[in-house]
């Protein structure tokens with residue numbers, strides 16, 4: 037599924053609007069990003085940050101406009117095709133880790149590999165990812181036996197196991213203390229540089245947002261794009 041040309045790794049949003057009945061959340065949002073770039077989404081609570089992330093991640097449909105990822109409009113796919121596509125193309129990290137408590141760290145990371153085609157080397161890949169996030173000695177632990185920062189490391193490894201083109205993170209450091217939040221952000225950037233995916237992170241932390249190459253600011257349904265410092 038990993039493709040090599042620039043065009044194949046593109047996210048394009050055109051004239052996207054989203055309303056929930058009378059609530060207009062996003063109005064005529066357009067932008068496009070290529071592989072290897074990083075994007076922070078900021079804005080007040082209720083401004084539509086999570087909604088935008090969910091639409092990019094194909095969990096929610098736009099009311100108007102188009103989403104194109106790697107040359108495909110996912111909302112034109114059938115339900116089973118969309119499920120397969122989502123599993124392969126996007127990875128999610130949420131504010132709450134969403135790990136399954138009854139499974140070990142290693143098993144949690146393997147979950148996205150079980151839904152569709154079996155990958156023969158999945159266990160090895162999961163072990164490598166857990167090494168990269170610094171959890172080699174925690175693989176057989178249950179989520180309850182880990183710290184908050186460690187749980188987010190597992191969630192990040194799980195999100196990357198299928199080598200997604202786009203990694204979507206919704207306030208991934210929102211529940212962590214400042215120091216732990218900093219190390220998790222560093223880890224996200226490090227993995228992003230290695231994987232060359234599109235990293236999109238919703239954050240309230242403006243200092244963190246300043247480290248991204250692009251900043252999408254949401255307010256009153258309108259989205260403005262600013263260039264950040266880049267890390």
Ligand code: ADP
Nearest residue numbers: 056059061079080081082083084085086087088
């Ligand atoms: P943010 O993540 O920026 O805090 P959200 O994207 O979660 O904002 O929500 C934006 C607005 O859309 C809010 O007013 C919220 O109440 C509304 N909203 C979000 N999801 C739904 C939904 N499934 N049904 C109805 N309204 C929703």
Ligand code: MG
Nearest residue numbers: 085086087206
């Ligand atoms: Mg939100």
